[in-house]
Amino acid sequence: MIPPDDDAVAVQPAFDELGRLSFAEHSLESLLQRVTALAAGVLPGEPVISLTILTDRGPSTVASSGELALRLDEEQYRLDSGPCLAAASTGQTSEIVDTRAPSDWPDFAPHAAAAGCGSVISFPLPVREKVAGALNVYARRFTVSDRRTRALVSRFADYAVVPVSNMYLYESAVERADHLATALDSRAVIDQAKGMLMERFTLTPDQAFRALTRVSMQTNTKVRDIAERFVATGDVPGLPTRHGVAGTGAVADGC
Template sequence: MARSENQRSTEAEKALDHLGQRSLRELSMESLLQSMADLTKRVMPGDPEASVTLLIKDQPSTVVDTGPLALGLDEVQYERGDGPCLHTARNGVLVEIGDTRADSRWPDYARYVAEHGVLSMLAVPLLLAGEEQVAGSLNVYARRPDAFDEASRAVATGFAPYAAVAAGTVQAYRSARTTADNLQIALESRAVIEQAKGILIERHKLTPDQAFDALATVSMSRNVKVRDIAEHLVRTGELPLVRTRSSQSAARAVQQRDQ
């Protein structure tokens, strides 16, 4: 038996309260975001599926979804480079398709969606405070035409701020992790290069600048990163030969001393 709008509205209010409580104590923002998608699926009409799209420097990805249908329909938009969810994320506007069998804005995509049993759609923008070049969309795929009314739109827009906070936190964490990983790689590269320079300085009485020039010359000659040349020297004790005979650099001087 279908739930009445009053029942659905009451359940939505309880869901919002639940989200508010979890947002204060939930350690995993991914988990909070998944809970939001699951609650959207549960309280929205039309037997829907839901997902959240993040658009980072115009590169889209689905961060959570309620099943393969929502994920697949998201990814078709990403492959095409356009669609209602991408339009919402890029322009910060709510998009609704009442009947995908009759949509004229994205007719090819809408036809594809209808063939997969989705007959109406709702995409709600996520406003990510303080996030430059990052936007998002809460996506609802309903299996019934004209599934959404004013009450259900209000429910979806009520969920959106929670989704935006969680999605923004997820993106901030990912960005910080990427920065940390890059910093670690940079530190490791610097360490191995310093080790290699030390070997050249001790073995051939070079200055630090001459030792780095030797590594850099081999790097450019062989089209290999300085770090890789340094790792090879530290691991084997050998500096690879410079390929060009015309090189008069410190690297060639080192190699001649070794012969």
Template sequence: MTAQERPDDHRTQAHRADQALEQLGRLSFAEHSSHSVLQKVADLTKDVMPGSIEASVSVVVNDKPSTAVYTGQLALDCDESQYGHGYGPCLHAARTGEVTEVPDARIEPRWADYARSAAERGSLSSLSVPLPVSQHVRVALNIYSREPHAFDEDSRSAAARFAPYAAVAIANMHQYQSAKAEASNLQVALQSRAVIDQAKGVLMERHKLTADRAFQALTQASMTKNRKLRDIAEHLVHTGEFPPAH
């Protein structure tokens, strides 16, 4: 590559990175699943980085790794090889928060068994960028190249620019999903309370019990039948049978 060509290449890569970041910034978390957001991160990474590469996103939850999304079989194979060995650049990046590069898998002294396997699969160099999400959820954006020494300063700079935006997108998605789960759990709790109150009312009317005695009767039936209190209450409200026959 000539000196005249390099600035144009740099500007092209920077322009692609800017476009990718803009796309991430426009994502609506109410309209995307966690999987679709992560897939967008991987796809945009493949678009931004030069050369023949594949990308993946590894997620480590409570020290259990899995590949959430990937752009090609090479990336998935390399990820799963690391999980099988229990070590490798993507796991190191996710667990330590360090950007981890393998310049040439054929002579990589770290993680020797994995590196040999990666080279055999066709990944001769890789770059793993940590994406901090939470204490219990650790993520790495992995870029696998079919060429050795594929990542120069411009590539590393592009990945470094891209990763924080990707981390924010993933963290926001994780928080959104957590909020939805909390809201769903609250709705279930409110529904359970409502049906239990209805069942108490039935017992109070039928047997002239106080509210406390009616609740104790429901609790006793729950323990005797080894069924959830809500199930006992729903059966009573819907059938009038108390305690349930089964």
């Protein structure tokens, strides 16, 4: 155990590393794993650490330093009750000083005790840009009532939230950009197919689009895929061609 006066010196390298974590060197998964590994290395008692993140789809463990932490997180998700969920959803530190004693989570605490976890502290990640979560510490060799332990967990969470939330924001922005690019590409090829149909067969925009969607429903194929094939070949079964409607009759029929 590190003497209290030496805490700042002992843990500062980990905090410095948190400040240096960059998007260029890490994926979201590797960054989160590094955060949990650093936490396990600087917090006393050889704990196992996890990170819980809350989204519209519910809670999930995005990283853990050991199987025990993952199992205990998932048990709380199953029960819909426990310190990690309470900390992430309320923004208040939640703890079980002794899993063998009565607690606010009578269903979860015995499960944690049976798994070999003596105490739990879940510290909320400060909310940044709608990223809500908790840093969960599961320990066998110390109690969370220790003020020094609480201070270390609090300080680590304050440092950890910066790279974690920034990486989430970055990943979300990239995902949105990819979706936008895909949507724009789809619109472009559909508009091109519509234009070809309108020019060749004197159709209105609405008639041309209905022709594409009709074939899409008949063949259970995305409109984008129908449009891409038509633009590339000029011949899709069910769509008008230079010689009429492939397989369905006159151009006006079904449009």
